[in-house]
Amino acid sequence: MLLGERFMVGGGWTSLVAFIGGMLVVTFGILLSARRYPAARAVDDAESAVADTIASAIAILSALLLAFVIVVVWEKYNAIRDTVANETGAIHSLMRETQRLPEPRRDQILGLLQSYSEQVRDDDWPILASTGKRPIEQVPLADAxxxxxxxxxxxxxxxQAHTLNDAVVAELKELTVNRTHRFALAGDGVTGALWLLLISSSVATVALTIFSYRQLSRRHTPIFLFYAAFLGAMLWLVADSDDPFGGTQRIRADRFEYATRMIQAQRKPA
Known part of the structure; x- marks a missing residue:
């Protein structure tokens, strides 16, 4: 399980509270430390200028890193959504191609397609929502x-059947490729090292900004807490987008449910 998915345990909105709350607690602790140890803060204009420069540089780099990661995880999300669409599109194409096949071969293929769609919906999706990758210890039912x-x-x-099968085989290859691609994309994500860098740079930005103030008063507290809450929300957005099957914007198995109903309709006797 990826580190971002561990952060999402308990639900997307619960994790949002956890991210924001964590940043608020850390920032409040930094504020208390800055007031308790004033000697650690900038004591003159020169030191304040140096601290401001360092804080600004880290803030810019942190913002660029955060923006880059958000773009990457959104591209992954869109790629998985397109892969799911292509996979179900292959199922619908297979349904159409089987109309040229004789019975009982046509019904056998449709029956297996129906089982595949149902197993993806009932077996694959819970696996992807909980782990985000293909299990090693057991083979998903849809694979068999x-x-x-x-x-x-x-x-x-x-x-003659071989000739008719050419189009069916082509669509079956498309189905297999997209299934493999779906699991491969779901298994990719923000690494633990990158998460450590994102969180540490966010905390460092807040800390350096606070300690660069020569005159730190209580009226600054809401400003820093708001900034911390914003950073926490951005970190949550990364974690939520990096969990396309379990986050608040999760990709659902509705397309496979629709494919199942379509196959059932085709298999009904006229």
């Missing part, structure tokens, strides 16, 4: 169904 689907499609000695 996909293997059976391949065996059913290619196991024929009829030359």
């Amino acid at each position: 169904t996909l293997d059976r689907l391949w065996q059913t499609v290619i196991s024929t000695d009829d030359p």
